[in-house]
Amino acid sequence: MSTPFTEFELMRDLRQDGGKIVLVVIDGLGGLPGTPDGKTELETAHTPHLDRLAAEGSLGLSIPIRPGIEPGSGPAHLSLFGYDPVRYPIGRGVLEALGIGFPLQTNDLAARGNFATVDADGLITDRRAGRISTEECIRLTAQLQKASDELFDDCEVFIEPVQEHRFVFVLRGAGLGGTLTDTDPLTVGKKPLPVRDESGSDAGARAAELVNRWVERARQALADEPQANSLNLRGLAQDPNLPLFPEIYGMRAGAIAVYPMYRGVASLVGMEVIEFAGDRPRHEISALVQAWDDFDFFFIHIKKTDSYGEDGDFDAKIHEIEAVDAEIPRILELGAGALIITGDHSTPAALGSHSWHPVPTLLWSPQAMPDAVQSFGERACAAGHLGICHATTLIPQAMAHAGRLKRFGA
């Protein structure tokens, strides 16, 4: 009679109105020891407000993807929003387009482009075209845009620079689809491959044909370049049409983020992007205060912690964590039903890179079980009431604490 629920059906079935929820994502929050006494960035930072929340709330360590998997920023955020990135993979082209803030529309076909060098026989000699400068990338993408503008009658092409040899390719038009292969043979000494459709659909056949025509035209336009005389496309993909966050959880959701990538991922799941001036945590919290009445759920993204982690700058990462700590009282004054402070992944300055280490996570609410700890840090989190939990469980847990979930069963 009854059929098993999916996780999202469970949410749709149980959700109800309740308190507001704030999710603060301190990008790359988790770290590794870097001081003489073996403390991490978060453990070293002077964070009286976060420590108070830790004493009053529940701590844990969250796993963004799977244990041991180092997350990219896109999937890591999807996971925090409740979408298991292994079950809801997003094409690289879509993530790359979101990453530069390209206003992707439903059915747009997006790819990650790489300029490359080929020899007289068309064999690839450098898959990254000698890592040309970003200025060169900008010049070349403008050139490609010009060459593309009147290529198709019924489709538009957008070429946007990213960095060095990387660019974004977007094809917009009706009837595009399919499962499209990459042109990159992933090795030098071979020719780029034609795009093939593996879905067998009409939309796939059409998309493959148009993309191949564009690639040919683009290579002609680059033929006289000394380095970037060819290119490859990877991760051709469309907006995955994810089930929408507001519809799953029954919450109007607003996103506060400085960087386009995070605004893009939030848009992808149906959050509304809140505009504001400035780029510091205090500006973001001012935007939260301003928009408080308009949403049930707020996603706030703090970027620089990750950037400093990637730079290997232990102290700068600490200072950015402290800048977030200083804003906590203004968040608390608003009277949220539940507040989550976490990261999308760890970026230990000691590694200078994203890492797979589970992420310190704090859930504060008047209804939270206070843990037996007095500070917010990796080691404290390991003994907390949230345990080692998958990041996708955080929204349901916050909803419970904010009174937004009905009882399951009688």
Added chain:
Amino acid sequence: MSTPFTEFELMRDLRQDGGKIVLVVIDGLGGLPGTPDGKTELETAHTPHLDRLAAEGSLGLSIPIRPGIEPGSGPAHLSLFGYDPVRYPIGRGVLEALGIGFPLQTNDLAARGNFATVDADGLITDRRAGRISTEECIRLTAQLQKASDELFDDCEVFIEPVQEHRFVFVLRGAGLGGTLTDTDPLTVGKKPLPVRDESGSDAGARAAELVNRWVERARQALADEPQANSLNLRGLAQDPNLPLFPEIYGMRAGAIAVYPMYRGVASLVGMEVIEFAGDRPRHEISALVQAWDDFDFFFIHIKKTDSYGEDGDFDAKIHEIEAVDAEIPRILELGAGALIITGDHSTPAALGSHSWHPVPTLLWSPQAMPDAVQSFGERACAAGHLGICHATTLIPQAMAHAGRLKRFGA
């Protein structure tokens, strides 16, 4: 070549004879701080015997349904018995019938009934008929039973009072089935809906027709009532025919519980209900002693902790926990291979309601890994060897400790 195992196939494959297992479910065991120094009910209770077991055994926090989901008692118990309630949902009608101790038979179709008030046009003005008294409910259900007795040639109808405006409807006969919708439009100002079958099966069509005929007759019988002049049926469902506990785990299982609901859920998975006199924990443990030779597995249900939690009575909940503690030596004397002490869910007196907080859990066995704690409480459990585990994993863990599981693979 080989196909993946389901969890139950794994148990069927690995199970063997071993020591006896006792599962003591202290209903609503988990709490929240309620003393000036921030201790919970369980942390405050004087429990020398449970503390000794905690020092010798392994602790953890169990998740009954999913993180953040507040469990009903039925699904929470299924989970403790190893059945993920999200994968094995039980219809509300079945749970309601079990809840009043109705001896449901396989294929019986059960629903939760609500008396309602409609106006002259048949539009619902009160979905709960002004929350009539339970006495009124008893009078009205007797009246409905009478009106139903000769309605069908080949089916029986049972109408049982529950509380206030709530009753149980059971239709018994051959060839019933389907996926049946509710009659309740969930809002006032509308007419009750007819029951529809969504399965498209013959059994569904037949069941929908019979139920609709009964509803019509029942509304006629109520037409002159001032308040309860109509009714709705919700959660029409049959016994889900779950795989049976003794067959999955290879253990003869006996259930010791005072309240019908818990005897019912135990019966649903094929446990045998052990009869006994009295309603205190000491009577239940006497029943355990008495029945020790007859079963491999015992489920003992302690109800009042939950009732006191729901009443917001912090101290009474403590006293009931202490009453259980006093019985521990009699349990230990029996020489079980493994003993689990847990709750089906948390019912913090501070909230006066079931809650989603994970449940303190203790696994004692001569083979258990002793944790670095000396007491049984929420905070101690957060740092234990069982971690934050799903409740469905407890039976396999107990079986392992009681020597009831073979090695997996060579």
